[in-house]
Amino acid sequence: MMRSCVTCVLLILGLYFPQMARAGDLGCSEAYRQCLDEGGEPTSCAAARKECLNSGNSPHRDGWGYHHSWRYESNPAVLPLPEAAPTPMPRPPQATLARALALRPVRAYLRAAEVPPPTVGAYGLVAFRAKPTSSTRARLLMACAAFTASLPRQQDLAGVVPTSEQMVTIWPLDEPDAPQAKNDDCDFLIDHYELYGGVSAIEDADRRGATLNGEGPYLIGWSPSNARGVPDQVVLVVDLSGFESQDSFNSAFLFWQKKIVEDPQLWRSGFMVERIRLALRDFVDRYGNDILSAVKIFGPKD
Amino acid sequence: MQKHIVLSAIGLVLGLLALAWVRPETPSGATFLVLLVIAVVNAFGAFLPLPDRRP
Numbered sequence: 001m002m003r004s005c006v007t008c009v010l011l012i013l014g015l016y017f018p019q020m021a022r023a024g025d026l027g028c029s030e031a032y033r034q035c036l037d038e039g040g041e042p043t044s045c046a047a048a049r050k051e052c053l054n055s056g057n058s059p060h061r062d063g064w065g066y067h068h069s070w071r072y073e074s075n076p077a078v079l080p081l082p083e084a085a086p087t088p089m090p091r092p093p094q095a096t097l098a099r100a101l102a103l104r105p106v107r108a109y110l111r112a113a114e115v116p117p118p119t120v121g122a123y124g125l126v127a128f129r130a131k132p133t134s135s136t137r138a139r140l141l142m143a144c145a146a147f148t149a150s151l152p153r154q155q156d157l158a159g160v161v162p163t164s165e166q167m168v169t170i171w172p173l174d175e176p177d178a179p180q181a182k183n184d185d186c187d188f189l190i191d192h193y194e195l196y197g198g199v200s201a202i203e204d205a206d207r208r209g210a211t212l213n214g215e216g217p218y219l220i221g222w223s224p225s226n227a228r229g230v231p232d233q234v235v236l237v238v239d240l241s242g243f244e245s246q247d248s249f250n251s252a253f254l255f256w257q258k259k260i261v262e263d264p265q266l267w268r269s270g271f272m273v274e275r276i277r278l279a280l281r282d283f284v285d286r287y288g289n290d291i292l293s294a295v296k297i298f299g300p301k302d
Numbered sequence: 303m304q305k306h307i308v309l310s311a312i313g314l315v316l317g318l319l320a321l322a323w324v325r326p327e328t329p330s331g332a333t334f335l336v337l338l339v340i341a342v343v344n345a346f347g348a349f350l351p352l353p354d355r356r357p
Binding site: 245247277280281284285286287288289291292 | 323324325326327328330331332333334335338
């Protein structure tokens with residue numbers, strides 16, 4: 001009887017301990033917000049919050065800030081620590097602060113073994129089904145051009161945006177440190193694409209229930225960044241299989257850059273219609289010329 | 303015959319709406335899209351039980 005009571009108490013403590021730790025963090029964050037509301041400097045408020053957390057409360061940022069959402073404001077009580085600013089800045093309004101904390105889309109070249117990169121908020125991957133051949137090269141070059149044109153390099157944001165606030169779109173590459181990679185040479189990027197990274201990402205998305213039967217390429221994202229391989233986590237897929245023109249690839253990458261980071265749920269329902277439109281446009285543009293030329297053969301001669 | 307004239311008129315209107323939505327990049331793509339929609343509307347309309355009064 002006594003033993004079962006002790007077991008019950010331990011069980012209850014075990015169940016509630018995480019909530020207790022989070023409640024402590026909640027208090028620090030609220031104090032931090034209150035400090036900001038009372039007109040305190042962001043750096044001094046952040047230092048006070050840091051001391052509060054160091055005194056025994058755990059931050060729990062990953063468990064709270066990114067779960068089922070790619071933005072911190074999914075739990076408005078938990079605010080991240082800002083980077084130490086060299087000069088005091090004017091206090092932003094609450095809405096601006098929340099918007100500034102959204103994940104920033106960036107791009108990076110990494111070896112497949114280095115995926116997922118540690119500490120990033122969320123990440124995505126450009127997934128090919130196969131290395132370029134003479135028939136697929138043009139499309140993959142378009143995908144590469146759209147990738148390099150629409151996303152800023154991760155190095156450009158170093159020191160400006162912490163890695164935990166970045167949504168990194170990765171191009172798997174077997175030589176990420178090569179000078180051609182630094183110059184965004186698309187011929188080099190598709191020739192040295194590391195196929196294992198792409199194929200394993202497609203297989204993982206397949207296991208999560210996405211149906212990827214096209215020729216690709218795909219944009220596949222995971223949120224939070226440690227969600228890969230975990231059942232019931234958000235997996236986002238943009239299928240670029242039907243696209244034939246540079247403009248369609250550009251639109252898809254701009255969509256990825258803007259909408260996915262803002263709201264993955266919106267993207268899930270919204271991109272399907274846009275994808276149909278782009279695929280239909282590429283279809284009529286591709287076959288329109290051929291069919292009208294064929295009609296001209298039988299039509300009046302000039 | 304009259305049925306297909308009506309269907310072609312409907313197809314033309316739908317084709318122009320499709321043109322506004324799809325926004326093809328080439329003139330031949332735009333022409334093909336409108337013709338395609340007219341053809342599809344006529345093909346589906348042939349199965350509809352509409353009265354076909356000959357002029």
